[in-house]
Amino acid sequence: MKKYTNLTKLLNDLPLKDGMNLSFHHHLRNGDGVINLVLEQIEILGYKDLLLSPSAIFPSYTGILKLLQQDRVKHITTNYLNGPVANFLAQHGKPSSLKMQTHGGRARAIIESENKIDIAFIAAPCVDHKGRVSGLYGPSACGSLGYAMEDLKHASVKILITDHYVEHLDDSQVKDVDIDAVLVLDSIGDARGIVSGTTTITSDPIGVMIAKNASKLIETLGLIKPGFTFQSGAGGVSLRVTDFLKSYMEKHNIKASYFSGGITKYHVEMLEKGLVEKLYDVQCFDLDAIQSLKRNPQHYAISANDYANPSNPNRVTKGLDIVILGATEVDINFNVNVTTDSYNTIIGGSGGHADTASDAFVSIIVSPLLKARTSVVKEHVNTITTSGKHIDCIVTERGIAINPLRQDLLEKLKHSSLDIVSIETLMERAYSYTGVPESTTYKGKPFGVVEDRDGTTIDTLHKKE
Amino acid sequence: MKSIVVGSLESSDCLITISPHHTLEIVIESPVYQSFGKQIESVIQNILNAFSLTHVKVYCQDKGALDYTIEARLITAIERFKEAENES
Numbered sequence: 001m002k003k004y005t006n007l008t009k010l011l012n013d014l015p016l017k018d019g020m021n022l023s024f025h026h027h028l029r030n031g032d033g034v035i036n037l038v039l040e041q042i043e044i045l046g047y048k049d050l051l052l053s054p055s056a057i058f059p060s061y062t063g064i065l066k067l068l069q070q071d072r073v074k075h076i077t078t079n080y081l082n083g084p085v086a087n088f089l090a091q092h093g094k095p096s097s098l099k100m101q102t103h104g105g106r107a108r109a110i111i112e113s114e115n116k117i118d119i120a121f122i123a124a125p126c127v128d129h130k131g132r133v134s135g136l137y138g139p140s141a142c143g144s145l146g147y148a149m150e151d152l153k154h155a156s157v158k159i160l161i162t163d164h165y166v167e168h169l170d171d172s173q174v175k176d177v178d179i180d181a182v183l184v185l186d187s188i189g190d191a192r193g194i195v196s197g198t199t200t201i202t203s204d205p206i207g208v209m210i211a212k213n214a215s216k217l218i219e220t221l222g223l224i225k226p227g228f229t230f231q232s233g234a235g236g237v238s239l240r241v242t243d244f245l246k247s248y249m250e251k252h253n254i255k256a257s258y259f260s261g262g263i264t265k266y267h268v269e270m271l272e273k274g275l276v277e278k279l280y281d282v283q284c285f286d287l288d289a290i291q292s293l294k295r296n297p298q299h300y301a302i303s304a305n306d307y308a309n310p311s312n313p314n315r316v317t318k319g320l321d322i323v324i325l326g327a328t329e330v331d332i333n334f335n336v337n338v339t340t341d342s343y344n345t346i347i348g349g350s351g352g353h354a355d356t357a358s359d360a361f362v363s364i365i366v367s368p369l370l371k372a373r374t375s376v377v378k379e380h381v382n383t384i385t386t387s388g389k390h391i392d393c394i395v396t397e398r399g400i401a402i403n404p405l406r407q408d409l410l411e412k413l414k415h416s417s418l419d420i421v422s423i424e425t426l427m428e429r430a431y432s433y434t435g436v437p438e439s440t441t442y443k444g445k446p447f448g449v450v451e452d453r454d455g456t457t458i459d460t461l462h463k464k465e
Numbered sequence: 466m467k468s469i470v471v472g473s474l475e476s477s478d479c480l481i482t483i484s485p486h487h488t489l490e491i492v493i494e495s496p497v498y499q500s501f502g503k504q505i506e507s508v509i510q511n512i513l514n515a516f517s518l519t520h521v522k523v524y525c526q527d528k529g530a531l532d533y534t535i536e537a538r539l540i541t542a543i544e545r546f547k548e549a550e551n552e553s
Contacts, residue, residue, distance in 0.1 A: 343499060372477045372529020373497045433531055437500035 001131045002181045003165075010183050011041055014157060019049040019074065020118040023110075023155060025148035026056035026080075027123070027283065028140060031193025034123040034161050037185075039063030048072040053117055055106060055147040055304075056349070059083025060193065068092075075099070077115055079106055080349035089447060090346055090464050098448030098461060100339060103147065103282070104308025104317065104355035105453035110150040111305060114455060120155035122148050123188050127162040131179035132172035135284075135301070136294050138164025140189040143284025143293050144263075145173050149303030152177050163188045173301050199264045199285045201243055202236030206368055206397045211240035213418065214324065214366050214395040219248060220416045221409060223322050223362060226254055230276075231261040231317075231356055232324040234285045237366045241324050242266055249275050260307065260316045261352060263299070268292040271299060280316045282307040282352075308355035310453045317352070320360035325353055327365045327394075329381040332423050334388030334403050336365060337381040339450055342374065344443065344464045350385050355453050357390040362409065369396035375430030377401075377423060378437070384459040385450060394423065401426050469549060471542040479530040481542045486522035489513065495527035508532050512539050521546070 004010040022042075024035045035054060040063055042050070050073050057064060057078050064085045067073045076089075077099045089098055101109065109115040124145075126137040133152075135145040140163060152158050152174045160182040202208060214237075218224060224245065232238035243266065249256065250273075259267050260280040265288030270276050272292075279299040284290045292299050308317045317323075328347065329337040336357070339349050357363040367376045377394065392409060394401040401423040402410050413420055421429075431437075444463030452458040468484035491509050493502060509523055523542075525535065 373501060373531060374529065435501060435504050435532065437497070438503065439500075 001179045004181060004183045005185075007037060007041055007183060007185070010159070010181060011045065013181075014119060016042075016045065016047060018047055019051065020047070021051035021053060021116060023053040023117040023120045023151045024055070025122060025145070025151065026054060026058060027135060027142040027145055027147060028189040028194050030058045030060045031140070031190040032058065032060065032123060033187060033189045034121060035061050036063035038121045039067060043067055043070070043072070049074045051075050051077070053077045053115060055079055055103075056351070057081035057083070057085050061085060073097070077101060077106070078349070079103055080351050082347050086346035090344055093447030093463060095445065095447060096449070100349050100448065100450045100461070102308070102350040102354045102451075102453040103304050103352045104310055104315065105451055105455065107150045107304035107309040108311050108453065109455065110154050111309065112311065117151055117155035119157040119159060120151035121159050121161060122152055124160040124162045125188070126164045126166060126169060127160050127182050128166050128169040131160065131177070131182065132169040133160060133174045134169050134171065135173060136290060137166070138162070139187070139191060140164070140194065141290055142194050143290035144281045144301035146282030146302055146307060147304050149174055150305055152179070159183060161185060161188055195286055199234045199239070200236055201239040201266065204236070207237045208240055209397045210366050210368065210395055211237050211244060213397070213400060214241045214364055215244035215248065216418060217364065217393060217395060217400060218245070218322060220418065221362065221412050224248055224252075224254055227257045228321045229257050229319050230259050230322045231320055231360070233326060234262050234264055235326050238324045238326070239264065239266055241366065246270055246275060258316070260320065261356070263289040263292075265289065268296070268299070271296060280307065308352055308359075308453070310355070315359070317356050317359040320356060321362065323356040323360040323363050325357060325363060325365055327367045327376060330365060330367070330377050330391070330394055330423070331381045331388070332377070332379055332427060334391040334394070334423065335381050335384045336386040336388070336391055337383045339385045340383040340461070342382050344382065344462055346461070350450070354386040354390070357386045358453060362392050363390060364393045364395055365391060366395050369398045369426060369430050370433060373434050375427060375434055375437070377427040377430055379427070380439070383450060383461065387452070387458060394426065396426060398429050399426050467549065469542050469546045471545065472538040474526060474528055476528050477530055477534070478528055479535055479538055480526040481538045482524040483542045483546050484522050486520055489519050490522040492522070492524045493527060494525070495529070497527070497529055504532070505535060508535050509539060512536060512543070516543050518543065
């Protein structure tokens with residue numbers, strides 16, 4: 001492993017060429033300094049027809065935008081994006097310039113050489129002289145490096161970029177990997193942007209009501225039993241559901257087997273109270289989660305492959321009993337959109353949505369039925385992120401719909417006092433307030449696709465005009 | 466005569482500005498314009514008809530308000546507009 005302290009020198013030594021496929025990870029989120037730094041140099045060096053494979057694209061990743069504006073990017077593969085890059089693509093994207101994958105699907109595609117990465121530029125919060133890597137230490141600590149693991153194993157050239165180079169690390173988060181080079185810089189990120197902004201438990205009365213309905217549903221379905229497994233996102237309502245489960249588990253003395261996915265202080269607290277045996281952490285959402293990884297041996301940093309690769313029979317998501325997820329739109333066939341809004345603006349992407357919904361025994365969407373004048377339930381979603389066959393329950397403040405494919409769940413809820421209605425009824429309830437929306441959304445030319453975790457195309461992305 | 470402004474730019478609300486005009490004009494800005502623009506316009510038009518107003522400009526900055534919110538904001542705006550008209 002060669003050590004560099006100058007990016008230009010490093011790039012001079014790399015087999016750079018037009019059409020190369022470069023990968024990055026998004027664990028430093030909006031505080032990432034590596035992707036812009038590298039792409040600014042690539043821009044100066046004049047390369048074109050680039051393939052970019054960042055695991056996600058945040059608003060601050062303007063290095064990508066500049067290359068797009070100069071028409072030097074041929075294709076982007078990513079799992080989640082919003083902000084200027086998303087807006088540029090939706091306005092100016094050429095045909096097939098974007099592929100949106102799931103976290104598990106990205107790992108699968110890299111491992112199975114469907115997505116061949118030429119050079120992986122991996123922001124690494126801490127590196128030692130043998131190329132051992134940790135996300136736990138240094139000024140840009142981010143905790144788990146789950147989404148960078150496959151890049152580091154399968155890219156032709158593997159580069160670590162760090163601002164915390166140490167003599168010796170006891171434990172490497174990436175094992176059995178030959179790193180080609182490490183670049184040591186003054187700074188790889190802005191710590192203020194690294195912590196996610198979405199990890200506060202909701203106190204909004206509608207959010208609390210939805211969470212209460214969801215917890216009651218989970219209880220009624222008899223899913224909270226010793227050794228159960230659970231995943232919730234970091235959204236405020238999901239975290240409130242987790243909090244309700246905690247009270248129930250304490251009261252009934254029930255211990256869960258594992259929680260997985262993005263980990264927050266609420267999950268850590270339950271681990272330390274002995275309410276859950278293990279945390280499988282693919283991404284730390286706050287500083288408490290990072291600290292917990294250091295001190296709790298039962299808190300495991302796992303790779304995207306271990307987490308959700310559909311070709312990996314031992315993936316964590318496969319063992320999930322319950323997953324709580326969000327939605328921007330749900331249609332009457334239970335298809336869920338978390339990729340675009342109703343007007344073709346890209347606002348996010350699957351991340352682990354389709355991975356967990358496909359695998360979990362019960363997948364539950366929690367969402368307000370009305371977001372201002374927009375009904376979440378509608379006849380057609382603008383973009384399908386997760387197929388309706390994998391979505392089991394929709395929980396709102398104005399009723400709960402169960403997918404008719406799950407007669408087993410409906411049977412268990414037959415005598416429940418919960419407000420269980422058809423999904424059409426949910427939609428009609430919403431329309432009774434909003435009026436029936438005109439379905440005039442104009443779909444422009446296609447510029448990209450949404451891919452299911454197994455690599456099949458599940459929907460097409462259209463330009464705004 | 467001055468314009469009258471009623472409402473807010475909070476989500477699910479609207480800000481209505483009503484001012485004297487040589488003809489009737491309705492301007493709507495809304496994040497849900499594609500889905501509900503015509504509906505919002507007809508709500509505003511109906512209220513203006515009910516108050517027999519024909520020489521005003523109504524500027525509705527909508528933030529996803531439901532019909533009754535738009536009606537309530539507009540009626541309040543019209544009442545204040547008429548009060549100001551009588552005072553001047």
